[in-house]
Amino acid sequence: MGTQTMIDECLEIWRDPYKELSRLREQGERPVAFFCSYTPEEILHAAGLTPVRLMGAARTIGHADAHLQAYCCSLARTDLDMALAGELESLEGAVFVQTCDTMMRLSDIWRRNTGFPFHGDLVLPIRMGEEISLPFLVEEVHRFREQVEAFVRHEISDEALRESIRVYNRNRRLADRLYRLRREKPHVIDGLSATACLVVGFWMPRQAHNEILQRIAENLESVEAEEVDRLPLLVSGSICTTPDLFELLLELGADVVDDDLCCGHRYFDAFADETVAPEDALAKRMWERVNCPAKHQCLEDRAERLLWQVQACGARGVVFYLQSFCEPHLFDIPYLRKRLQEELGVPSLVLESELQSFSRGQLRTRLQAFIETIRGV
Amino acid sequence: MSTDADLSGREKEDKERRRIKSGGAMRELMTKYYLEAKAAEGTDRHIAWITSGGPVEPLIAFDVIPVYPENHGAMCGAAHMNVELCEVAESRGFSRDLCSYARGDIGSAVTKGGPIGGLPRPTFLVCCNNICNTVFKWYEELSRFFEVPLFIFDTPFVRGELSFHHKDYSVRQMEEYISFLERITGKEYDEARFVDVAAKSLYASSLWAQVLACNEHKPAPMTCFDAFILMAPIVTLRGTQEVVDFYQGLLKEMRERIERGIGILPSERYRLLWDNIPVWYEMRNLGRLFTELEACLVADTYTSAWTFEGVDVEDPLASMAAIYTEVYLNINLERMAEKIESLARRFDVDGMIMHSNRSCKPYSLGQYDLAKEFTRRTGKPTLIIEADHTDSRWYNRSEVETRIRDFVENLLGESVGV
Ligand code: SF4
Ligand code: SF4
Numbered sequence: 001m002g003t004q005t006m007i008d009e010c011l012e013i014w015r016d017p018y019k020e021l022s023r024l025r026e027q028g029e030r031p032v033a034f035f036c037s038y039t040p041e042e043i044l045h046a047a048g049l050t051p052v053r054l055m056g057a058a059r060t061i062g063h064a065d066a067h068l069q070a071y072c073c074s075l076a077r078t079d080l081d082m083a084l085a086g087e088l089e090s091l092e093g094a095v096f097v098q099t100c101d102t103m104m105r106l107s108d109i110w111r112r113n114t115g116f117p118f119h120g121d122l123v124l125p126i127r128m129g130e131e132i133s134l135p136f137l138v139e140e141v142h143r144f145r146e147q148v149e150a151f152v153r154h155e156i157s158d159e160a161l162r163e164s165i166r167v168y169n170r171n172r173r174l175a176d177r178l179y180r181l182r183r184e185k186p187h188v189i190d191g192l193s194a195t196a197c198l199v200v201g202f203w204m205p206r207q208a209h210n211e212i213l214q215r216i217a218e219n220l221e222s223v224e225a226e227e228v229d230r231l232p233l234l235v236s237g238s239i240c241t242t243p244d245l246f247e248l249l250l251e252l253g254a255d256v257v258d259d260d261l262c263c264g265h266r267y268f269d270a271f272a273d274e275t276v277a278p279e280d281a282l283a284k285r286m287w288e289r290v291n292c293p294a295k296h297q298c299l300e301d302r303a304e305r306l307l308w309q310v311q312a313c314g315a316r317g318v319v320f321y322l323q324s325f326c327e328p329h330l331f332d333i334p335y336l337r338k339r340l341q342e343e344l345g346v347p348s349l350v351l352e353s354e355l356q357s358f359s360r361g362q363l364r365t366r367l368q369a370f371i372e373t374i375r376g377v
Numbered sequence: 378m379s380t381d382a383d384l385s386g387r388e389k390e391d392k393e394r395r396r397i398k399s400g401g402a403m404r405e406l407m408t409k410y411y412l413e414a415k416a417a418e419g420t421d422r423h424i425a426w427i428t429s430g431g432p433v434e435p436l437i438a439f440d441v442i443p444v445y446p447e448n449h450g451a452m453c454g455a456a457h458m459n460v461e462l463c464e465v466a467e468s469r470g471f472s473r474d475l476c477s478y479a480r481g482d483i484g485s486a487v488t489k490g491g492p493i494g495g496l497p498r499p500t501f502l503v504c505c506n507n508i509c510n511t512v513f514k515w516y517e518e519l520s521r522f523f524e525v526p527l528f529i530f531d532t533p534f535v536r537g538e539l540s541f542h543h544k545d546y547s548v549r550q551m552e553e554y555i556s557f558l559e560r561i562t563g564k565e566y567d568e569a570r571f572v573d574v575a576a577k578s579l580y581a582s583s584l585w586a587q588v589l590a591c592n593e594h595k596p597a598p599m600t601c602f603d604a605f606i607l608m609a610p611i612v613t614l615r616g617t618q619e620v621v622d623f624y625q626g627l628l629k630e631m632r633e634r635i636e637r638g639i640g641i642l643p644s645e646r647y648r649l650l651w652d653n654i655p656v657w658y659e660m661r662n663l664g665r666l667f668t669e670l671e672a673c674l675v676a677d678t679y680t681s682a683w684t685f686e687g688v689d690v691e692d693p694l695a696s697m698a699a700i701y702t703e704v705y706l707n708i709n710l711e712r713m714a715e716k717i718e719s720l721a722r723r724f725d726v727d728g729m730i731m732h733s734n735r736s737c738k739p740y741s742l743g744q745y746d747l748a749k750e751f752t753r754r755t756g757k758p759t760l761i762i763e764a765d766h767t768d769s770r771w772y773n774r775s776e777v778e779t780r781i782r783d784f785v786e787n788l789l790g791e792s793v794g795v
Contacts, residue, residue, distance in 0.1 A: 066745060067745050067746060068742060068745070069733055069735075069741060069742065069744075069745075069763075071474065071735045071738075071741075072738065072742055098533070098534050100510055101509050101510050101511070101738040101739040101742070102738055102742060104534050104739065105710070105738070105739065105742035105743045106742070107709075108709050108710040108711070108743060108746070109710070109742075109743060109746055112710070112746060113746070121536055123533045123534050123535075123536065124533065125531050125533050125546065126506055126510065126513055126529065126531050126533075127529055127531045132546070132549055132550060132553060133531065133546065135542065135545070135546070136533070136542050136543065136545075136546040139540070139542035140542075143540075293514070294510065296513055296517065296529055296531075324474060325474045327474075327475055327476070327510070327511050327514060327738070328510070328514060330471070330472040330474060330475055331471075331475060331479075331511075331514035331515065331517070331518060332514070333470055333471075333472070334469055334470030334471055335518065335521060337470060338470075352472075
């Protein structure tokens, strides 16, 4: 298969991933949903389950309104809505990692109102990167492993877990390679394609995803393409449910050269240590990886990291893409914008998404205005 | 609606008889507290801003003045001043969808606005996320704004029973908190002092629990709207002798009212349970409405958050740690449902009113399920009203009042008994 065909397929899945669920089932996989990048997917993987990531959907809410108020983020609302509508029947269950207040309550609401056989809960500390919270985190990872074991009715051996860690670490290395390629040769692979190649991994077994990433990276590394003049931007936020934002930017002559997204760079940051006890390795990775705004990280300041990232990829503007009502992200915005502007002179734009009322037209207008300001036209 | 001027002599007398007299003592106590705290600004006394669910006892034991932005937020809300403060924060880029306590507080920090001219500048911050995760984002911002250290007492969510590693994490943080205070204040930890403060705090909280329990009596000697006001000292100053004295006085008054059969309403036909933080800017109007409807809000899920149980005085640090971890907002829906059910039974209520509070996700998300569960368990109806605790721009008075009226008027017909 040609590289472009592969990338196109990835894009297609990103646009409409939910049909993959039944396909996975037919292939004999046992999909389990997760929402948050702090999920220790390796444990599910080692138990013979296939983690898939629910990322919301642009849809009209029909069922979730009986359980969640309208002032709750659209990811929680649309994911729950799909579950209640019976559209996620192929799932064995879901894993809730408690990052924000919404997820913490959604877990109970989901458990009480959907009938999936498996329900996993992982409670996280908010103090990441500090000695004091690590033992708690290790115990929680252990407890989670027990929940999964109870569900699959067999032990997950340390050996199996180590193997899964290796598979996921390989995935992280490959994703990093692809991202590096996109930063260094944006004319060879643009942000839309690179992100699609990453996001598609949420909808297939990890080994299969590794194959795809490996082939795409190998093919592209040798390509010499003509340079194109696109305005380099960085996108920061949580999840991009659809490729629309990336597509629009390309149409408008800009490109996302790096990101600080939960379905992007933040997903594959940091490796799990293959030389220590697997539970320790998984806990430690969550604890030291790039921080999500729903956590308090002492090792690194979020603004510092963003500034550094912007400089490294040469972005001339930052687009913050957030879910409405998402407190953790919304709180950081004024501070991040201020530092970007004051220290780097880099302007930024804040876009909020409510998937139920997603308007491409509006998005386009705002992006266009932003790009024009940077270009000084 | 009649005003005081229209009241006849007998009605006036009756109103005076039913008025809670301890309100005056409380206002004095709180005024003194705020004056002292404000006077300490710029001196060498330490001032710590702390979240309402945070462990304050160590601060008192170290002679630090605790200041509560949430209490101040309630005050700004009741004084109808929080919206303008929120707007200050919004103009600085904070989304209108963030908690209005946080927005108002950030606005007040910038402009020193509000009924008391803002809070005194903190020398450090203490944040405990047992009530929500909003607070640590909010306090991170405060820490950047004032350039002062922030101590986070992290209480991860409790599902089912409190596990050993959870308890252990809390205890180790209590110890860390103490060392943090030693470092900041330059004083040594005085165990005897701490035990004394903890004992007073617990005693005050048990007095508070007894005050609230007085409302099991019919007619109820107070409404939870009174409790929302009268809880200020237990939130802000528990651990001090004045607070113990105050609640002793209040308890005595409540017991006398019961003995003399003095209810807070002229007539109590319905007894209701309230869920969530008060709608601060609307207390007066809602109070009037409920009085008119002869409905007494006899209990709520909010004020009881400051009634601590199960303390081991031998090991105060550890038991404090556990108590602070298992507060009402930090447990799963089933455990919350048990609590509401037990309140409903103890206080013999006819129904429940839930304030769906746009600002507060941990309190409000899940309410729809809790409402159903409540009715399933007790056979009593619930009403959910939409508002925001201090941002009145989200409030539609006529709609809410109509819904409350309809709900109360239907109560007799609907109660199916347990
Ligand atoms: S988008 Fe924000 S509020 Fe929604 S689940 Fe994610 S972190 Fe929580
Ligand atoms: S979200 Fe709720 S608990 Fe948190 S600060 Fe706001 S009102 Fe308080």
